[in-house]
Amino acid sequence: LGLAKKNLIFAAFNYGNDLIKNKNSKDAITVFQKGLTIDETSSLMHQGIGKAKEEMGDAEGAAKSYMTSLDAAKAEKDDKKISDAQTRVKNLLVKQLQAKAYAKVIKIGTDYLTVDNNSSITYLVGKAYTDKGENANGIKYLLQTVDISNKTGEKVEDKVYYGLGVAYDATKDSKNAIKYLGMVTDPKYKASADAIITKLKTAK
Numbered sequence: 011l012g013l014a015k016k017n018l019i020f021a022a023f024n025y026g027n028d029l030i031k032n033k034n035s036k037d038a039i040t041v042f043q044k045g046l047t048i049d050e051t052s053s054l055m056h057q058g059i060g061k062a063k064e065e066m067g068d069a070e071g072a073a074k075s076y077m078t079s080l081d082a083a084k085a086e087k088d089d090k091k092i093s094d095a096q097t098r099v100k101n102l103l104v105k106q107l108q109a110k111a112y113a114k115v116i117k118i119g120t121d122y123l124t125v126d127n128n129s130s131i132t133y134l135v136g137k138a139y140t141d142k143g144e145n146a147n148g149i150k151y152l153l154q155t156v157d158i159s160n161k162t163g164e165k166v167e168d169k170v171y172y173g174l175g176v177a178y179d180a181t182k183d184s185k186n187a188i189k190y191l192g193m194v195t196d197p198k199y200k201a202s203a204d205a206i207i208t209k210l211k212t213a214k
Contacts, residue, residue: 015048019055022048026058035062053082053091060098069106073099073118077125096128103134112142129158133170145177152177168196172203184210 022045029038042058049055060075076098083091099122106114119135122128136151152174159166175191178184188210194203 018048019045019052023054023058026062030058030062030065033065035065038062051082051085053079053086053088053095056082057091057095057098064098064102069102069111069114070118072102073122076102077122080126096126096130100128100130100134103131107134107138107141110141112138116142127158129155129162129164132158133167133173136170137173140173140177140180145180148177149174149181168194168199172196172199175203175206179206179210184213 022041026038026041026045029035029041039059039062042055042062045052045055045058056075056079060072060079063075064072076095080092080095080099083095099118103115103119106118115138116135119131119138122131123135132151132155136148136155138148139145139151140148152170155170156166156174158164159170171190171193175187175189175194178187178190188207191203191207194200
């Protein structure tokens with residue numbers, strides 16, 4: 011892509027973002043779509059469309075655009091844009107989870123995982139299932155989170171172990187509940203984890 015076209019893409023991105031800030035997401039989408047006529051593979055334009063759709067309350071449409079943006083960023087071999095796209099999907103799902111929109115988190119998250127096996131997303135899908143009371147599915151995704159983290163050398167966060175322990179407790183599997191709750195060291199979850207372990211050991 012020539013310099014002039016690159017500059018047009020940046021100008022469109024900045025202008026579109028200004029429109030979003032001014033609560034004019036509909037016009038922002040038009041600007042980003044015009045940008046795609048200059049460069050149809052621009053990760054920035056797809057990211058912009060995602061942002062505008064998210065502002066308009068269209069979580070699934072936003073996630074689709076972020077996923078297209080992720081694919082484009084991978085094709086561009088741009089690590090910063092890849093990381094941006096991943097973070098945007100993660101933040102979108104966190105908001106949906108806080109709003110108790112569990113079905114949306116599960117649908118968007120599982121769609122996303124087909125293109126990018128990411129431990130943050132498997133965790134959020136698992137959490138949505140357990141919050142919804144579907145503990146068997148929750149356990150499946152939380153175990154995937156542990157597995158991905160171990161394979162990529164990331165530290166498994168205590169919230170994952172805690173979530174697994176609570177879900178196993180809910181399914182009356184006290185052996186696994188004690189195992190995972192026993193791995194918790196973070197003070198934020200430790201007292202609660204210890205209390206469940208004590209309850210389970212006393213009940214034996």
